[in-house]
Amino acid sequence: xxxxxxxxxxxxxxxxxxxxxxxxxxxxxxxxxxxxxxxxxxxxxxxxxxxxxxxxxxxxxxxxxxxxxxxxxxxxxxxxxxxxxxxxxxxxxxxxxxxxxxxxxxxxxxxxxxxxxxxxxxxxxxxxxxxxxxxxxxxxxxxxxxxxxxxxxxxxxxxxxxxxxxxxxxxxxxxxxxxxxxxxxxxxxxxxxxxxxxxxxxxxxxxxxxxxxxxxxxxxxxxxxxxxxxxxxxxxxxxxxxxxxxxxxxxxxxxxxxxxxxxxxxxxxxxxxxxxxxxxxxxxxxxxxxxxxxxxxxxxxxxxxxxxxxxxxxxxxxxxxxxxxxxxxxxxxxxxxxxxxxxxxxxxxxxxxxxxxxxxxxxxxxxxxxxxxxxxxxxxxxxxxxxxxxxxxxxxxxxxxxxxxxxxxxxxxxxxxxxxxxxxxxxxxxxxxxxxxxxxxxxxxxxxxxxxxxxxxxxxxxxxxxxxxxxxxxxxxxxxxxxxxxxxxxxxxxxxxxxxxxxxxxxxxxxxxxxxxxxxxxxxxxxxxxxxxxxxxxxxxxxxxxxxxxxxxxxxxxxxxxxxxxxxxxxxxxxxxxxxxxxxxxxxxxxxxxxxxxxxxxxxxxxxxxxxxxxxxxxxxxxxxxxxxxxxxxxxxxxxxxx
Amino acid sequence: xxxxxxxxxxxxxxxxxxxxxxxxxxxxxxxxxxxxxxxxxxxxxxxxxxxxxxxxxxxxxxxxxxxxxxxxxxxxxxxxxxxxxxxxxxxxxxxxxxxxx
Numbered sequence: 001x002x003x004x005x006x007x008x009x010x011x012x013x014x015x016x017x018x019x020x021x022x023x024x025x026x027x028x029x030x031x032x033x034x035x036x037x038x039x040x041x042x043x044x045x046x047x048x049x050x051x052x053x054x055x056x057x058x059x060x061x062x063x064x065x066x067x068x069x070x071x072x073x074x075x076x077x078x079x080x081x082x083x084x085x086x087x088x089x090x091x092x093x094x095x096x097x098x099x100x101x102x103x104x105x106x107x108x109x110x111x112x113x114x115x116x117x118x119x120x121x122x123x124x125x126x127x128x129x130x131x132x133x134x135x136x137x138x139x140x141x142x143x144x145x146x147x148x149x150x151x152x153x154x155x156x157x158x159x160x161x162x163x164x165x166x167x168x169x170x171x172x173x174x175x176x177x178x179x180x181x182x183x184x185x186x187x188x189x190x191x192x193x194x195x196x197x198x199x200x201x202x203x204x205x206x207x208x209x210x211x212x213x214x215x216x217x218x219x220x221x222x223x224x225x226x227x228x229x230x231x232x233x234x235x236x237x238x239x240x241x242x243x244x245x246x247x248x249x250x251x252x253x254x255x256x257x258x259x260x261x262x263x264x265x266x267x268x269x270x271x272x273x274x275x276x277x278x279x280x281x282x283x284x285x286x287x288x289x290x291x292x293x294x295x296x297x298x299x300x301x302x303x304x305x306x307x308x309x310x311x312x313x314x315x316x317x318x319x320x321x322x323x324x325x326x327x328x329x330x331x332x333x334x335x336x337x338x339x340x341x342x343x344x345x346x347x348x349x350x351x352x353x354x355x356x357x358x359x360x361x362x363x364x365x366x367x368x369x370x371x372x373x374x375x376x377x378x379x380x381x382x383x384x385x386x387x388x389x390x391x392x393x394x395x396x397x398x399x400x401x402x403x404x405x406x407x408x409x410x411x412x413x414x415x416x417x418x419x420x421x422x423x424x425x426x427x428x429x430x431x432x433x434x435x436x437x438x439x440x441x442x443x444x445x446x447x448x449x450x451x452x453x454x455x456x457x458x459x460x461x462x463x464x465x466x467x468x469x470x471x472x473x474x475x476x477x478x479x480x481x482x483x484x485x486x487x488x489x490x491x492x493x494x495x496x497x498x499x500x501x502x503x504x505x506x507x508x509x510x511x512x513x514x515x516x517x518x519x520x521x522x523x524x525x526x527x528x529x530x531x532x533x534x535x536x537x538x539x540x541x542x543x544x545x546x547x548x549x550x551x552x553x554x555x556x557x558x559x560x561x562x563x564x565x566x567x568x569x570x571x572x573x574x575x576x577x578x579x580x581x582x583x584x585x586x587x588x589x590x591x592x593x594x595x596x597x598x599x600x601x602x603x604x605x606x607x608x609x610x611x612x613x614x615x616x617x618x619x620x621x622x623x624x625x626x627x628x629x630x631x632x633x634x635x636x637x638x639x640x641x642x643x
Numbered sequence: 644x645x646x647x648x649x650x651x652x653x654x655x656x657x658x659x660x661x662x663x664x665x666x667x668x669x670x671x672x673x674x675x676x677x678x679x680x681x682x683x684x685x686x687x688x689x690x691x692x693x694x695x696x697x698x699x700x701x702x703x704x705x706x707x708x709x710x711x712x713x714x715x716x717x718x719x720x721x722x723x724x725x726x727x728x729x730x731x732x733x734x735x736x737x738x739x740x741x742x743x744x
Contacts, residue, residue, distance in 0.1 A: 612744040613744070614744075615742070615743065615744030616740060616743055616744075617739075617740030617741060617742040617743030617744070618736070618737050618739070618740045618743075619736055619739070620666070620667055620668075620675075620736055620737065623666055623667060624667050627663060627667070
């Protein structure tokens with residue numbers, strides 16, 4: 001049954017990405033000399049307007065099972081490849097744009113306070129707007145080329161914003177690391193798109209998915225496509241082994257970490273896999289790989305989070321770990337819980353980052369948790385909102401994280417993937433532990449601040465605390481979007497999107513039963529025990545961490561050094577590239593290429609020296625040569641033609 | 644009676660070679676310039692000879708042009724020689740070899 005969409009959809013859907021684009025263009029061109037300190041108004045208003053339009057789109061889309069497609073013009077016409085600039089607003093992309101525009105609006109408002117007085121104020125807001133535009137194109141695009149465009153554009157913005165303080169060497173290096181690591185994933189991603197086009201002759205979502213369902217392609221081809229696409233997702237969503245860039249990305253300003261490296265951009269991989277659910281569902285191998293990588297990343301990154309002392313790095317590893325959860329869910333066919341977790345994670349992780357930013361702001365830039373403590377009563381708004389985010393992240397009833405995380409664990413268990421379930425459960429325990437370690441180290445106990453810093457502790461301005469409160473509220477109640485479990489508003493909304501994939505997988509919806517309740521109790525118990533353990537370690541007996549560290553010295557050192565992944569990369573990939581480049585430089589560039597170039601020069605030098613004596617500088621010699629030349633030529637003519 | 648064309652040609656060839664030898668061998672710039680005039684006049688004689696042979700005035704026209712240009716060229720040439728002499732106090736051609744490679 002075709003649904004008639006209201007005609008105003010034709011312009012509001014393209015307008016959603018166009019608004020932040022306009023804000024970007026105006027701010028970047030007029031910001032430096034004209035808008036200056038007022039640079040936040042236009043981006044915030046554009047973002048808020050985009051949010052309102054997203055709500056309108058949602059209102060329309062919820063009435064239809066299929067998505068709304070609008071084509072503006074043909075963007076790339078090359079032979080068989082016809083790529084239209086088209087937008088596709090279905091239930092999945094609508095859920096995404098509401099989250100993106102909503103969270104972005106809050107973070108833009110927060111940035112007004114956080115970035116106040118920064119010399120790059122206008123630059124910051126223009127990049128943020130460009131990012132919002134790119135992200136919206138990524139989720140609203142109607143084909144893989146637009147997805148890829150948005151994909152690369154958000155990567156570019158991420159690079160700009162990580163290196164926002166470009167005068168800091170570490171920030172510039174982190175930006176490069178993010179960009180280069182993502183190239184590895186994008187290499188696979190673009191190959192996947194090429195293979196899709198070669199196999200199905202189209203890149204428009206609806207056509208591709210129909211082709212997969214109706215004709216299909218060999219299992220090998222589908223596996224190859226899915227794995228190549230997943231490679232891109234691993235890069236963008238920081239999955240092992242391409243996760244290394246995300247913790248370093250914390251060099252950027254905190255609102256950037258919240259918006260790009262927690263709430264939106266890094267979830268692009270999850271969105272892409274969910275969007276391509278039909279493709280992934282067609283390959284068991286690919287599903288297994290997605291689930292395996294996701295589960296491994298979840299526990300792997302969580303373990304690193306235990307030993308980090310930089311407040312933002314703890315959050316970064318937590319993000320990597322939570323993204324692992326999402327992929328784990330996607331891999332077992334729990335599409336909706338994955339997206340649900342994506343949304344709730346966006347709420348509480350944005351909150352946690354913004355809260356950390358507020359702490360850092362209060363402490364004049366201090367990020368090391370060992371030099372914090374006792375902030376509970378000093379910055380109460382930050383404390384209470386951050387606590388709400390922490391409970392949500394730990395997955396304690398009834399906060400947002402509980403519903404989504406528990407659902408993922410529940411489905412993996414009921415699916416029979418017991419190993420993955422167990423891994424997820426352990427990761428949940430670790431998550432609760434390190435999250436509350438952060439809370440206790442930062443806010444509880446006595447102050448360990450530098451005296452100079454302590455004098456200036458202050459609560460952040462309203463522009464920062466209000467977004468915190470809104471997100472805190474969402475972290476508290478956001479989970480009820482998915483209530484009752486597996487049959488909430490959110491699930492019914494997204495169900496049509498994943499029906500084809502579920503049909504391929506043969507997934508049936510089971511009613512919520514006793515087993516779910518048991519699993520819920522187990523996972524809450526695990527989370528609470530993580531919190532209690534953290535309480536013992538970091539409040540009651542604070543010599544315990546050291547003792548435990550000493551007892552398991554090698555293990556502690558390994559997680560403290562992030563399992564030496566960076567070192568391993570340095571010793572293998574980086575070393576190989578550098579040594580290889582140096583070898584090529586010396587043996588090929590310097591010897592062969594330069595040899596040829598210098599040889600050409602040498603040739604003329606030598607031959608020039610040989611004929612140089614002929615150039616005597618005396619007019620009469622030249623005249624003589626001329627006569628001789630004429631004589632030779634004349635003689636030749638005479639000999640050839642006769643007299 | 645007509646003088647045969649060959650006579651003109653032989654005469655002009657002699658004159659031309661004498662001029663050329665002068666240009667190539669003499670060291671004094673004035674002599675070199677004079678030798679150039681000789682070569683030019685050898686050409687003129689050729690032109691006159693052919694003018695007679697073909698019984699028209701085209702060759703004579705050319706000669707008038709050549710003489711005019713030669714006069715101008717001699718004026719410029721002598722001016723250059725004068726200024727060279729003022730700078731270097733000599734008019735020996737072989738002493739001017741600044742462009743030696």
